[in-house]
Amino acid sequence: MSVKGTVFKYGNDVDTDVIIPARHLTSADPKHLAQHCMEDIDTSFVKNVKEGDIMVAGSNFGCGSSREHAPVAIKASGISLVIADSFARIFYRNAINVGLPILECPEAAAAINAGDEVEADFDIGVIRDITTGQSFTAKPFPEFIKKIIDAGGLVQYTKSKTEA
Amino acid sequence: MGMTMTQKILADHAGLSEVHAGDLIEARLDKVLGNDVTTPPAIRIFEQMGASQVFDKDKVIMVPDHFTPNKDIKSAELSQCMRCFAKDHSITNYYELGRKEMGIEHVIIPDNGLILPGDAIIGADSHTCTYGALGAFATGVGSTDLACAMASGSTWFRVPEAIKVVLTGKPGKYVTGKDIILHLIGMIGVDGALYKSLEFIGDAVKELSIDQRLTISNMAIECGGKNGIFPVDEITLAYIANTNPERYSNNEYKAYTADDDAEYESVIEIDLSKVPLTVALPHLPSNTKPASEVKDMKIDQVVIGSCTNGREEDIKIAAELFKGRKVADGVRCIVIPGSQRVYRKALDEGWLAVFDDAGCVISTPTCGPCLGGHMGILAEGERCVSTTNRNFVGRMGHVKSEVILSGVPVAVASAIKGFVATPEEV
Numbered sequence: 160m161s162v163k164g165t166v167f168k169y170g171n172d173v174d175t176d177v178i179i180p181a182r183h184l185t186s187a188d189p190k191h192l193a194q195h196c197m198e199d200i201d202t203s204f205v206k207n208v209k210e211g212d213i214m215v216a217g218s219n220f221g222c223g224s225s226r227e228h229a230p231v232a233i234k235a236s237g238i239s240l241v242i243a244d245s246f247a248r249i250f251y252r253n254a255i256n257v258g259l260p261i262l263e264c265p266e267a268a269a270a271i272n273a274g275d276e277v278e279a280d281f282d283i284g285v286i287r288d289i290t291t292g293q294s295f296t297a298k299p300f301p302e303f304i305k306k307i308i309d310a311g312g313l314v315q316y317t318k319s320k321t322e323a
Numbered sequence: 324m325g326m327t328m329t330q331k332i333l334a335d336h337a338g339l340s341e342v343h344a345g346d347l348i349e350a351r352l353d354k355v356l357g358n359d360v361t362t363p364p365a366i367r368i369f370e371q372m373g374a375s376q377v378f379d380k381d382k383v384i385m386v387p388d389h390f391t392p393n394k395d396i397k398s399a400e401l402s403q404c405m406r407c408f409a410k411d412h413s414i415t416n417y418y419e420l421g422r423k424e425m426g427i428e429h430v431i432i433p434d435n436g437l438i439l440p441g442d443a444i445i446g447a448d449s450h451t452c453t454y455g456a457l458g459a460f461a462t463g464v465g466s467t468d469l470a471c472a473m474a475s476g477s478t479w480f481r482v483p484e485a486i487k488v489v490l491t492g493k494p495g496k497y498v499t500g501k502d503i504i505l506h507l508i509g510m511i512g513v514d515g516a517l518y519k520s521l522e523f524i525g526d527a528v529k530e531l532s533i534d535q536r537l538t539i540s541n542m543a544i545e546c547g548g549k550n551g552i553f554p555v556d557e558i559t560l561a562y563i564a565n566t567n568p569e570r571y572s573n574n575e576y577k578a579y580t581a582d583d584d585a586e587y588e589s590v591i592e593i594d595l596s597k598v599p600l601t602v603a604l605p606h607l608p609s610n611t612k613p614a615s616e617v618k619d620m621k622i623d624q625v626v627i628g629s630c631t632n633g634r635e636e637d638i639k640i641a642a643e644l645f646k647g648r649k650v651a652d653g654v655r656c657i658v659i660p661g662s663q664r665v666y667r668k669a670l671d672e673g674w675l676a677v678f679d680d681a682g683c684v685i686s687t688p689t690c691g692p693c694l695g696g697h698m699g700i701l702a703e704g705e706r707c708v709s710t711t712n713r714n715f716v717g718r719m720g721h722v723k724s725e726v727i728l729s730g731v732p733v734a735v736a737s738a739i740k741g742f743v744a745t746p747e748e749v
Contacts (some may be wrong), residue, residue: 172607174512177713183695185390185397186468187364199717217546219514223713224694225449227364227465248518248549249449253465303347303479312370318469 161280162239162260163289164212167179168186168273169197171217175229175250178221179289183230184225189235210237215271217243227273240279242286242297244268251310256313262286262297291323325582327485328552329520332460332579336443342483344586345594353442353459356384358428358690359391361402361447361465365569365605368470377412378476384437384446385409386428389690394697395676403576414480426662426688429541430628431452433533434664435704436500436567438592440555441577445469445478450630452543452713455521456536457563458555458578463654464685483549485520486511487587490527497746501632501730502708504542505601507593509611519588522581524554536634542712545608554580600745602708603728606716614733617743624707625656625738626719627731628686629693633661633669633708637731642674644746645734648729650682651741657699659686695719701726708737 171220175200179192186192197204208294214233220243221229230253241254244265254261267286271277275290284297300308310316326334326341334342336350357365362385377383390398411415416437418425420659424435429450432438433590440458442681444451464478468598472478488507491516494511508515521543523536536553543551555578564571599613627633627641638660649654658678660666666688669675678685685697692699701707701720706727709719714726727743736744 174713174715176694176713176718180717181360181389181696184360185395185401187367199722219517222513222547223544223715224451225447225451225463225465227361227447227467245514245517247514247547249463249465249544252468256465256467301347301481307668313467313471314368317475318372320475 191237430661500538610661
C-alpha cells in the first residue's frame with residue numbers, strides 16, 4: 160500500500176504526553192483525541208494537517224506512557240504514515256495494533272524536511288522525497304509482525320487463533 | 324550461548340528450552356493488568372472481538388487509580404465501565420477505592436502478594452516494569468495488547484538483548500533507589516536501553532530494600548527498557564513470605580539466575596558510594612544533575628508519592644525529614660501515600676500528623692498529579708520538585724510549567740527551603 164502527503168517534522172524523544180496530553184484521556188474517541196494531537200509542542204498541527212499527510216521524527220518516537228490513545232490520535236488526525244529514526248517499544252506495538260503505518264528509517268528521518276512532499280510504499284519499505292528527489296529504504300518488518308499487519312491487526316490475529 | 328534471567332523466564336513461559344535475542348515468541352502470562360485509563364478501551368476491543376470471558380478471572384487485575392477519586396463525569400464513566408466489567412466477569416483482583424488493599428497499581432500489586440519471582444506479566448501501563456524488582460518479567464503494553472491477553476492469557480514478545488548493570492559499594496546518606504535510577508538514565512539517555520532488558524546484579528543489590536528496588540525497576544521504561552530485573556535473594560524471599568505466605572510456603576515461585584555465559588550487549592558498573600543525590604531537570608528524565616549543583620532554583624510545588632516513590636519506606640523517610648519543620652512560604656507540598664495500607668501505616672505511626680504540622684496537603688492514594696490528571700496541576704510558569712517519574716513538557720499541567728524529578732529526601736528538603744535543596748541544607 161502506498162501513501163503520499165506533506166511532511167510534519169519533529170525532533171527526538173517525542174513523548175506520548177505531547178502526542179496526546181493526559182488531560183484529554185477521559186475519552187478514547189478518535190475524533191476527540193485528533194482535535195488535541197501534538198497541541199503541547201505544535202499548536203498549528205491540528206489546523207494544518209490534511210488527510211494523507213506524513214509525520215517524520217527523530218529517535219525514540221512515542222516514548223513514555225503506554226497510552227494507545229497516542230497512535231489513535233495521530234491516525235485519526237489524518238496522518239497516513241510515521242517515519243522515525245527509531246520508535247519506543249510500547250508505541251511500536253500500539254501503532255501496529257491500531258493500524259497506524261510506521262517505518263523505521265534513520266536516513267529518511269534525517270534527510271526529509273518539514274513541508275516536503277513524500278510518498279512511500281510500506282509493503283516494500285521504499286520512501287521517496289518528491290521535493291528533493293531522494294529515495295530511502297526502511298527496515299523491513301519481521302515476518303511475525305507482517306502476519307499481524309496482514310491479518311488486519313492484533314485483534315483479528317488473536318481472533319483467528321482463539322477460534323482455531 | 325547462555326541466557327539472561329529475562330530470556331530464561333521468557334523461554335519457560337513459551338515452552339521452549341532456549342530462546343535467543345531477536346526471537347519472536349508466544350508467551351503464557353501469569354498476570355495481566357490495566358487501570359481506569361487503559362482498561363475501558365481494552366474492554367471495548369475485548370467485546371468487539373466477540374470474546375465472551377477472560378482467560379482466568381484470578382489472573383486479570385484492574386485498578387482504578389489514574390483519575391480517581393473521579394475528577395469529572397467522563398472519568399467517572401471510565402471507572403464505571405471497568406467496575407461493571409469486573410463485576411460481570413467476577414474479576415477477583417478488582418480494587419475499589421478506600422478498601423484496605425487499594426491504591427496505586429504498582430504499589431499495591433506487589434504488596435498484595437500478586438507477583439512471584441519468575442512470573443511473566445504484562446500491564447497496560449508503562450510502569451508495569453516495576454515488578455522486575457521481584458525477579459519477575461514484567462513489561463508495559465497498550466490497550467489492544469491487554470484486550471487480547473485478557474482473552475487468550477498469552478502475548479507475543481521479541482526476546483530482548485540485555486544490558487548488565489553491576490551495582491557495587493554502599494549508597495551514601497539519603498541516597499535512594501531514585502538517585503540510582505536517575506543516575507543510570509543520565510548516563511545512558513532516555514533511549515539508552517531501547518527494546519532491551521536491564522539486568523541488575525552485583526554485591527550492592529543486598530544494600531537495597533525491596534521498596535528501593537521497586538523504584539529502580541519502575542523507571543527502567545524511562546531509558547526505553549523493556550524490563551528491569553533484579554536477582555532473587557533473601558530480601559526478595561522475605562518479602563514474598565510476608566506478602567503471600569501461602570504461595571511462598573508451597574514453593575510456587577521460581578528464582579532464575581542468568582547463565583555465566585549469558586550475552587550482554589554492554590556492561591555498566593555503578594559504584595553506589597559515588598552516586599550523588601540526583602535530580603532530573605526539565606524536560607527529560609535523562610537531564611540529570613547532582614542536586615547540590617542546582618542553585619537558586621525556586622519552586623512553587625512539591626509532590627511526594629506515585630508508583631515510583633509512594634511506598635512505605637518513602638513516606639517514612641519523608642516524615643522523618645519533615646519532623647519539626649515547615650513547608651516554606653509560597654510552596655504547596657502534596658503528600659500522596661501510594662496505598663491505603665501505606666496511608667494507614669502513616670496514620671498509625673503519626674507520620675500524617677507530622678505532614679499536617681509541616682503544612683502539607685495529604686491526599687488519598689492516586690496517580691493524580693504525576694500525569695497531569697488532577698490533585699496538583701501546575702499553572703503557567705510554575706515549577707515543581709516531584710518524586711514521580713516523568714518531567715516531559717506539560718506532564719503536570721501547563722506547557723510552560725516545569726517538573727524536576729528527585730528522590731524523597733531532596734523533595735522534602737526542597738519543600739522546606741522553597742528551592743531545590745539537599746537534606747544537608749535543612
